[in-house]
Amino acid sequence: MNWILYVLSPVAVHLIVAEGTVILMGNHLDSAACTALSAFLVLPAAIWMYRQDGALHKAAFHRASFHKEALSLLLCLLSGGLLNVLWSSFLNWAKISTLFSNQTQEELLASARMMQIAGPGFLVPIAEELIFRGLVYTRMKARLSVWQAALLSALLFALYHGNPIQMIYAFPMALILALLYEWSGTLAYPILFHMGANLAAILL
Numbered sequence: 001m002n003w004i005l006y007v008l009s010p011v012a013v014h015l016i017v018a019e020g021t022v023i024l025m026g027n028h029l030d031s032a033a034c035t036a037l038s039a040f041l042v043l044p045a046a047i048w049m050y051r052q053d054g055a056l057h058k059a060a061f062h063r064a065s066f067h068k069e070a071l072s073l074l075l076c077l078l079s080g081g082l083l084n085v086l087w088s089s090f091l092n093w094a095k096i097s098t099l100f101s102n103q104t105q106e107e108l109l110a111s112a113r114m115m116q117i118a119g120p121g122f123l124v125p126i127a128e129e130l131i132f133r134g135l136v137y138t139r140m141k142a143r144l145s146v147w148q149a150a151l152l153s154a155l156l157f158a159l160y161h162g163n164p165i166q167m168i169y170a171f172p173m174a175l176i177l178a179l180l181y182e183w184s185g186t187l188a189y190p191i192l193f194h195m196g197a198n199l200a201a202i203l204l
Contacts, residue, residue: 010049032112109202113202130187
């Protein structure tokens, strides 16, 4: 039970901050602005927890060498966007989107464009990758295999998004993000992939 609480505590913090932001600011800010603000507010706690967990990481606090890895990082960003477009096209072709409501995403995409880019496009991927890959996945992996941790953290990430359409998007993306983090040893790659996917949804 203590281990489960330890694994889930970053998600609980994110949920409390997100819901608190909506309660306090929902009447004053649009959906994307609330999302951006909650992501910004949760970052200090997420960074602190990530640093506390430093011993769990293969390369604690490792940062991508941007000047040496610029092409790989750019390809990661573009790959996130491309896969989002391909997956969206498949779901539209399969008429999956007609079976479920996607009110949350519709509200986000109805917000001011610059706030969509700042929030879901940039701040949200940073906060969510710190929480779900940097903390949840890594904490799971301390007791489970890589694949078990990737699958369970992806399932949690999908459920956290709260509606069937976003879950269908979130689960396979979360698997890719966990494996990117495992392969690279840095959050830079999953953050950029996540940004690419979200920006493609916003801009296209």
